[in-house]
Amino acid sequence: MTMKIEENRLRLPTYSSYEQRSRLYDEFDKYPNASLILLMGDSGYGKTTFVSNYIREKNLPTVWIQLAGTERYVHMFLSYLKVGICKLKNEEYPIETVLPKNTELELEEIASLLSRQSTPMYIVLDDYQSVDASPEIGFLLTTLINRASSMVKFIVISRVRPSLSMTKLKMEQKYMELSTADLAFTFEETKEFYNTTHKLALEDHELQLIHKTTEGWIASYQLILGVIGKMNHQERSLFWSTFPKVQDIYDYLSTEVIQSQPDDIKLFLYRTSLLPELDPIVIDELLGIQKSGEILNHLLNHHLFIYRDGLGILRYHRLFRQFLYQNYKGLVTIELINREHLKLAAIYEGRFQLINAFAHYTVGKDYINATKVMGMIGNRYNPVESMLLLDGWLDEISPDESFASNTLFLIRCIPLSAFNELTVLFEKSISVLQKEKSELWLCNLQHRLATIYLVRGDIQTAKDLFHKSLASSERFHNHTTNALNLTLLAEIYRYLGNYSKAMAYVRESLFISDKYRIRHTQIQALDTMATIYLDDKNTEEASLYIHQALELAQQFDKASLFFVYTTMGRLFRIKEDFAKSQDWGTKAVAIAESYRAEFDIGWSAHELGKSYLENGQLEKAEHFLEKASHASSLFTLYHCEVGMTQLELYKKRGDGKRAAKKQAELLKFLKEHNYDWMFNQIEETDNKEEEKLPRLVIRTLGCFKLFFNDEQLIIKRSSSLRLLQYFITNRNKQIERDIILDAVFPEGSFETVHNQFHVAVSVLRKVLEPNLTSGTRSRFIKRSGNHYLFCTEEIDLDIERFTFLTSVQDNHDSEDTIHNLQQAISLFQGDYFEEYPYELFLEAERERLRTLYIKTSRRLADFYYAQKEYNTCFEYFEGILKKDPDHEQSYLDYLELLLIQKCTLKASSIASQMIQHFEREMGIDVEESVTTLFVKYDHPASLQRIGN
Incomplete structure (x- = not known):
């Protein structure tokens, strides 16, 4: 049976409005001897248009065949080729197709004809992918190319790489190829x-x-x-x-690409749109399959907008990925997409691809894990290089994520050591973008650099950059960056005391945020507005806005909670409700410490310190202000504000010497950084030193340290040091002299021991109280007849604070309780007088404190496990095992929790550690207990690794 030839498929396509591609023309002309030219690329890259234009411009004699599925049969392919050649030569041609039985005869006839061709002839096979599945066509075409004269050139246009043998042609330099990258517009x-x-x-x-x-x-x-x-x-x-959310583009991709794909490929495309890099191992784990490599090769071979970059990494084309991501968002909830990001983050963290892990944790809104990974990045890599990589990577991870939405969080995570170098690199990038007039990217980078300057405390430079970025963000309708620029400018004008301008900017930011429902900027604008009202002591208005910010932050942006909690603490401080103020402040500090971000810790600890200060709790105020001062050391403006509060603290205490010193530091600091507007906040302090009792600080948990008026003291006489250790151990008790002698000076004659004791007491008093004129006036070592008492009422002694924090607790794990327990653990820097392990009179107190530390750590571990903060829980267990490696039940409890959470590698490591310690060092058989646990939680395979 024969069919009629469709002659319209043998016509050269009409001329297009595309301009001449002179660059590609030159490429074609570089290969005058090519027998086969392949144009291969995705749909829409102008392959057909370019070739047809080239042929028309050069007026080349051409046989053009628009292939369809019917040409996968050899007799059909030969029929169209024969008619095309006849038409080109102005010869008569058959109007019906070749009969299948005559295929070999027709092939020989056409091959012979092409071998004799003495003038140029071009044969264009368009849409070759429609016949490539037929091996017969590949063999036929290879035969014709090999037998054709040098005057004949075959041009193959295809979306897939043809199944043709091209090795011989390449060796003879008779082959050229243009790929998607070549065809794309420069x-x-x-x-x-x-x-x-x-x-x-x-x-x-x-x-x-x-x-x-x-x-x-x-x-x-x-x-x-x-x-x-x-x-x-x-x-x-x-x-x-x-x-690029252009409906016509999305319609084209949907019609030309997606609709022709089976459902499983569509779903694969959608779910992997979350990945800027298409790693088959990662995708297999994400999707729970074992054929990602096969699917990716299929996509690559069929040119479905996927390519290998210069490093060999597979990626989707940017616009196609944006299209896939938007389609995926329409099919599922944002919560599901966030869960996918977090799953990817865990996968990458497990593979130690920390940059990827940080980016996915951040986009998935798990800021605690993001900052944990950032800490690992800071320890592992050069901080500047890693931050520059992250800066671009965050924008790559989520195609829908605004460039500015993670700016403040990212900068809060920057290691302090990276600030100066990173600033220089950003400034260089801005200079390049200005020369290139790349205003859209310039706008974003100016915003990011301005935020860095603001955090560092360079207010004027930050203000100028925010204004420049604002002008561009308004011009380009970049609403997120626009709102953030306005809010941060409001913060700057608030610092400068221009409250009317600050309020105007923040109101405009809130209007944009509300109109376009940009949650991140809404929260920030509301918090800033509340702060401006609080500056004016308008607690009623401030309360309205900060409660709105709190509601939004709890739903949409938990990374903002520590800002909101801090402002909430300030609200109640101004209202003089110090219990609520300290409650909110403690929450803010806890979040900041969980993030391990210095900026956050400094910001929140400062406000909590102010609350304690105004409530007259000076010891706690000093503790948090010192924490804030240390954390804000490189954030000059905030460090200066902390210094102001410390100055206020010293004045309240009547500590004129420290107040004068702090005031002098602040005045110098303000001049150096041009903080002119802050000078009026410092009241002149009389430099005359007020009478103040000296302050004695003793640290006994870990390395022993002794400070008097902030200067470290050394006790050179060993007998005086032993006497102090005994006094501290038996502090605040009346002790008979002979009991002290037996404990501290067990050897020697009665007279020698008495002399040693009196000399030791005298030396110790002089060290502790250099200005003491008489032993009877000592504030610390008091004597009554033959009894001595070491009074700690005026001493800052770490073990007393540790004991107090761990004993005055409720039974419900309130936030205050947990905070106190955490503070206690932070005090425990080591065993009581750990450098002196052989003093018998220290042992009972050492064991008491160690037991209290283990008990407290276990309570915190149980608390964080209940809160599902498993990593924090496990850190406390590690501390317990380090301090008490002989406690079998602690090992077993820790193992059970690890196995419940499927941390099998870690569980195997801990099990090996346990077995080695108990069986090899103590001769106690624990393997049966360990095996029972692993079997209970279905991890028998992990047992093979134990002990290896």
Whole structure:
């Protein structure tokens, strides 16, 4: 049976409006002896248009065949080829197809004809992917190419790499290839297309946005042209704010690409749109499959907008990934997408790909794990290089994520050591972008650098950069960056005392945030507005806005909670409700410490310190202000504000010497950093030193240290040191002299021991109280007849604070209780007088404190396990085992929790450690107990690793 030839499929396509591709013409002309030219790439890259234009421009004698599925049969393929050749030679041709039985005869006839061709002939096979599945066609085409004369050139246009043997042709330099990357428009061609051919006069930043986002995908250029062709400048600015969400482009991709894919491939495409790098091992673990490599190869071979970059890493084309991500968002909830990000973060963390893990934790809104990973990054890599990589990586991870939305969180995570170097690198990048007139990217980078300057305390530079970024963000309708610029400018004007301007800016930010429902900027604007009202002591208005911020932060942005909690603490402090103020402040500090971010710790600890200060709790105030001062050491403005509060503390205490010293430091600091507006906050302090009793500080947990008026003291006489150790151990008790002698001076004659004792007491008093004129006036070592008492009432003694914090607790794990327990653990730097392990009179107190430490650590471990903060729980267990490695039940409890959470590698390690300690060092058999646990939680395979 024969069929009629469809002659319209043998016509050269009509000339397109695309301009001449002179760059590609030159490529073609470089290979005058090529027998086979392959154009291979994704849909919409202008393969057919380019070849047809080239043929028309050069007026080349061409046989053009638009292939379809029917040509996968050899007789059909030969029929169209024969007719095409006859038409080119103006010879008569059959109107019906070749009969299948005559295939070999027709092939020989055409091959013979092509071998005798003495004038140039081009044979173009368009849409070759429609016949590539047929091995017979591949063999036929290879035969024709090999037998054709040098005058014949075959041009194959295909979306997939043809199954043809090209080795011989490559060796003979008779083969050339143009890929998607070659076909894509360059920036100069983009400019020529829009501004020369279509006379739109687009600005460089608009052209760069198109080129970078589309990666030179030609089909999108026509679709974009159809949208912006008649727009004015203002209308285009609005269009760029939502680019590349162009419905015509998405419709094209849906029709030309997605609809033809089976459901399993569609789902694969959607779910993997979360990944900027397509690693088959990671994808297998994410999707729970074992064939990702096979699917990726299928996508690559069929040119479904996927490519290998210069490092061999597979990626989706940027615009295609954006399209997939938007489609995926329409199919599932944002909560599911966040869970996918967190699953990926855990996968990457397990593979020690920490940059990827941090980015996915951040986009998935798990800020605690993000900061934990950032700590690992800081210890592992050069901080500046890792921050620059992260800066771009966050924007790559989530195609829908605003550039600015994670700026403040990212900068709060920056290791302090990286600030100066990172600032220099950002400034260089800005200089390059200014020369290139890349205003859209310049706007974003200016915002990011301005935030760094603000956090560092360079207010004027930050203000200038925010204003520049604001001008561009308004122009490009970049609403998120616009709102953040306005809020942070409001903060700056608040610092400068210009409250009317600050309020105007923050109100504008809140209007934009409310209108476009940008939750992140809403929270920040509400918090800033509340802060401005609190500066004016308007607690009623402030309460309204901070409670709105709290509600939004709890739902949408938990990384903002520590800011909101801190402001809430300030609200209640101004209302003089110190219990609530300290409750909110403690929450803020706890969050900051869980993030391990110095900026956060300094910010929150400062406010909590102020609350204790105003409530007259000076010891606690000093503790948190010292913490804030240390944490804010490189954030100059905030460090200065902490210093102001410390100055107030010293004045309240009547400590004129420290107040004068702090005031002098602050005045010098304000001048150095041009903080002119802060001078009036410092009241002149009389430099005359007020009478103040000296302060004695003794640290006994870990390394023994002794301080008098902030200067470290050394006790050179060993007998005096032993006497002090005994006094501290038996503090605040009346002890008979003979009992002291037996304990501290067990050897020697009665007279010798008495002399040693009196000399030791005398030396000790002189060390502890250098200005003491008489032993009877000692504040610390008091004597009554033959009894001595070591009084600690005026001593800052760590074991007393440790004992107090661990004993005055409730039974319900309130936030105050947990905070106190954490403070106690932080005090325990080691065993009681750990450098002196052989003094018998220290042993009972040492054991008591060690037991209290273990008991407290276990309570905290249980608390954090109940809160599902497993890593923190496990850290406390590690501390317990380090302090008490002989406690079998602690090992077993820890193992059980690890196995419940499926931390099998860690469980195996702990089990090995336990077995080695108990069996090999103590001769106690624990293997049966360990095995029972592993079997109970279905991890028998892990047992094989134990002990190896």
